[in-house]
Amino acid sequence: MKLYCFGQSGNSYKAALTLALAxxxxxxxxxxxxxxxxxxxxxxxxxxxxxxxxxxxxxRTFTQSGVMQYHIARLTGKFDxxxxxxxxxxxxxxxxxxxxxxxxxxxxxxIMNFLPEAKRPAEAIAFMQGRVKAALxxxxxxxxxxxxxxxxxxxxxxxxxxxYLFYPEPFGFERKDYPNIDAWLDRIAAQPGWxxxxxxxxxxxxxx
Amino acid sequence: MKLYCFGQSGNSYKAALTLALAxxxxxxxxxxxxxxxxxxxxxxxxxxxxxxxxxxxxxRTFTQSGVMQYHIARLTGKFDxxxxxxxxxxxxxxxxxxxxxxxxxxxxxxIMNFLPEAKRPAEAIAFMQGRVKAALxxxxxxxxxxxxxxxxxxxxxxxxxxxYLFYPEPFGFERKDYPNIDAWLDRIAAQPGWxxxxxxxxxxxxxx
Numbered sequence: 001m002k003l004y005c006f007g008q009s010g011n012s013y014k015a016a017l018t019l020a021l022a023x024x025x026x027x028x029x030x031x032x033x034x035x036x037x038x039x040x041x042x043x044x045x046x047x048x049x050x051x052x053x054x055x056x057x058x059x060r061t062f063t064q065s066g067v068m069q070y071h072i073a074r075l076t077g078k079f080d081x082x083x084x085x086x087x088x089x090x091x092x093x094x095x096x097x098x099x100x101x102x103x104x105x106x107x108x109x110x111i112m113n114f115l116p117e118a119k120r121p122a123e124a125i126a127f128m129q130g131r132v133k134a135a136l137x138x139x140x141x142x143x144x145x146x147x148x149x150x151x152x153x154x155x156x157x158x159x160x161x162x163x164y165l166f167y168p169e170p171f172g173f174e175r176k177d178y179p180n181i182d183a184w185l186d187r188i189a190a191q192p193g194w195x196x197x198x199x200x201x202x203x204x205x206x207x208x
Numbered sequence: 209m210k211l212y213c214f215g216q217s218g219n220s221y222k223a224a225l226t227l228a229l230a231x232x233x234x235x236x237x238x239x240x241x242x243x244x245x246x247x248x249x250x251x252x253x254x255x256x257x258x259x260x261x262x263x264x265x266x267x268r269t270f271t272q273s274g275v276m277q278y279h280i281a282r283l284t285g286k287f288d289x290x291x292x293x294x295x296x297x298x299x300x301x302x303x304x305x306x307x308x309x310x311x312x313x314x315x316x317x318x319i320m321n322f323l324p325e326a327k328r329p330a331e332a333i334a335f336m337q338g339r340v341k342a343a344l345x346x347x348x349x350x351x352x353x354x355x356x357x358x359x360x361x362x363x364x365x366x367x368x369x370x371x372y373l374f375y376p377e378p379f380g381f382e383r384k385d386y387p388n389i390d391a392w393l394d395r396i397a398a399q400p401g402w403x404x405x406x407x408x409x410x411x412x413x414x415x416x
Contacts, residue, residue, distance in 0.1 A: 048350050049304060060293075066303040067296055085268075088275055095274040096257060098307040107339070127332035131315070142256050 001026040003068075004046070004054040006033050007203025008114070010106050010164035012053040015068040016200045018159050020193045022076045030202040034114060065163070066094050069156045079156045089150040093157030100135045105164040108132050109171035116208050129172040136178055143180035147187060154191055162188050166196055209234040211276075212254070212262040214241050215411025216322070218314050218372035220261040223276040224408045226367050228401045230284045238410040242322060273371070274302050277364045287364045297358040301365030308343040313372040316340050317379035324416050337380040344386055351388035355395060362399055370396055374404055 001019065005012035005028050019026045031037050031052045039050050047054050047063045055062040055071070062068045073080035081087040108128040111120055139161060142149060149157040165173060165185055175182040188194060209227065213220035213236050227234045239245050239260045247258050255262050255271045263270040263279070270276045281288035289295035316336040319328055347369060350357060357365040373381065373393055383390040396402065 044349075049308075049346050062296065062300075064300045064303045064307075067300045070299060071296065088270065088279065091278060092270075092272045092275045095272045095303070095306050098303050099272075099311045100257075103307045103311055111335075121331050121335050123329050123331035124335035127319075127329050127335075138257050141252075 002029055002056040003027070003201075004029045004031050004052055004056075005201045006031050006052060007198045007201045008167075008206065009033065009052055009201070010102055010109075010167065010197070011051070011065045012201055013166075013197040014065040014102070014160050014163040015053045015055055016197070017162075017194070018069045018072045018079065018156065020195060020200060021154070021159065021191055022072050022078055023193055024072065024076070028202050030204070032204065034204070034206050066098060066156075066160065069094065069159065073156060079154070079159065081150055081155060086151050086155075090155045090157045093149050094160045096138075097157075097160040097163065100131075101139060101161050102163040104128060104131045104135060105171055105173065109164060109167065109169055112171050113169040114206050114208060132172045136173060136181065140178040140180045143184050147184070154188065158184070158188060210237055210264040211235070211409075212237045212239050212260055212264075213409045214239050214260060215406045215409045216375075216414065217241065217260055217409070218310055218317075218375065218405070219259070219273045220409055221374075221405040222273040222310070222368050222371040223261045223263055224405070225370075225402070226277045226280045226287065226364065228403060228408060229362070229367065229399055230280050230286055231401055232280065232284070236410050238412070240412065242412070242414050274306060274364075274368065277302065277367065281364060287362070287367065289358060289363060294359050294363075298363045298365045301357050302368045304346075305365075305368040305371065308339075309347060309369050310371040312336060312339045312343060313379055313381065317372060317375065317377055320379050321377040322414050322416060340380045344381060344389065348386040348388045351392050355392070362396065366392070366396060 001024060003015055003026055005016060033052055037043055038052050044050055046061065049063055051063065053065055055068040062071055070080065081090040108125065112125055148154055149161065162185060165181065175185065209232060211220065211223055211234055213224060241260055245251055246260050252258055254269065257271055259271065261273055263276040270279055278288065289298040316333065320333055356362055357369065370393060373389065383393065
């Protein structure tokens with residue numbers, strides 16, 4: 001499989017990490033997102049949504065990291081829950097992550113780190129950080145007394161929700177403030193095949 | 209089935225509209241969201257995410273509107289695509305909607321309409337409107353030359369993406385600016401069982 005991706009993209013990381021943990025052979029194709037490559041007409045032909053990542057599996061093209069995760073789960077029988085109830089729970093957290101966690105963490109990290117300093121909107125950052133904090137609080141509460149979000153092993157729920165949480169750039173998340181998330185990230189990082197996003201995907205330094 | 213919901217909630221509407229179009233009997237239970245009911249410890253016992261809607265089907269409780277949509281699809285065999293490729297496409301748009309469309313439209317509409325005027329963050333509104341516009345542009349492009357987002361009939365993809373688009377409150381969306389979306393909303397509204405969100409769910413006027 002081939003994954004169009006770049007190191008700073010937490011959404012790419014969700015797909016790349018699912019491939020890595022499933023022990024599937026794949027090859028990254030670097031997308032120069034910060035120079036606008038994802039919004040070009042050429043790239044829109046690959047993905048009308050104008051977004052990275054894109055996964056190619058033979059003659060099939062997948063966009064949206066959650067679809068890639070479900071495709072890998074379908075191929076391997078791993079990571080999407082063992083019972084119907086677990087499957088609903090996994091989907092619940094994948095949706096919540098897309099709705100509340102990664103979407104907002106990703107946007108906040110972007111405007112705080114990858115925009116030129118003079119263009120960083122202070123009020124919007126404060127607003128977004130409030131939303132990120134609410135999401136982190138929910139995640140920390142959900143992990144109280146649990147090793148994994150669903151069932152007794154790692155699933156797409158965990159691999160989705162951690163998408164932006166290993167990155168070093170500031171966006172309003174300090175691991176020490178969320179002890180359940182902190183311990184859970186250690187558990188994820190201890191899984192066979194785990195790699196940090198900057199070790200798993202090609203990266204070009206962003207000069208702002 | 210019982211659906212904890214309130215009229216202004218586009219996420220509730222996605223679940224309510226799926227129930228209505230599937231012709232399933234259901235009963236709404238009003239949640240006084242604007243007076244903080246969803247964030248109370250009592251409500252967190254129903255949904256740790258502190259969010260509306262919540263769907264009760266016998267002894268099962270579902271949260272995240274997308275999970276409810278998939279539960280209804282599973283029960284009825286409707287709306288989630290006819291082939292494996294269509295199923296991937298439906299999931300793709302449901303995820304995209306949660307990630308880019310309804311999440312941002314909902315937040316933007318909230319801060320522009322349901323916060324006291326003095327508390328409406330102008331810069332955050334401008335930032336969010338830019339993101340809403342990008343999402344609407346993608347949706348309009350995807351609907352070019354098509355009646356439905358996936359396949360040849362309405363699916364969860366359409367029912368998810370339209371979640372906030374029938375509401376009258378301003379958030380940066382004028383139907384006339386997006387002709388493909390405009391025509392598609394008319395097609396959705398012509399489906400048997402369709403109702404406007406304020407006719408489908410109980411509503412208490414918000415005094416700001």
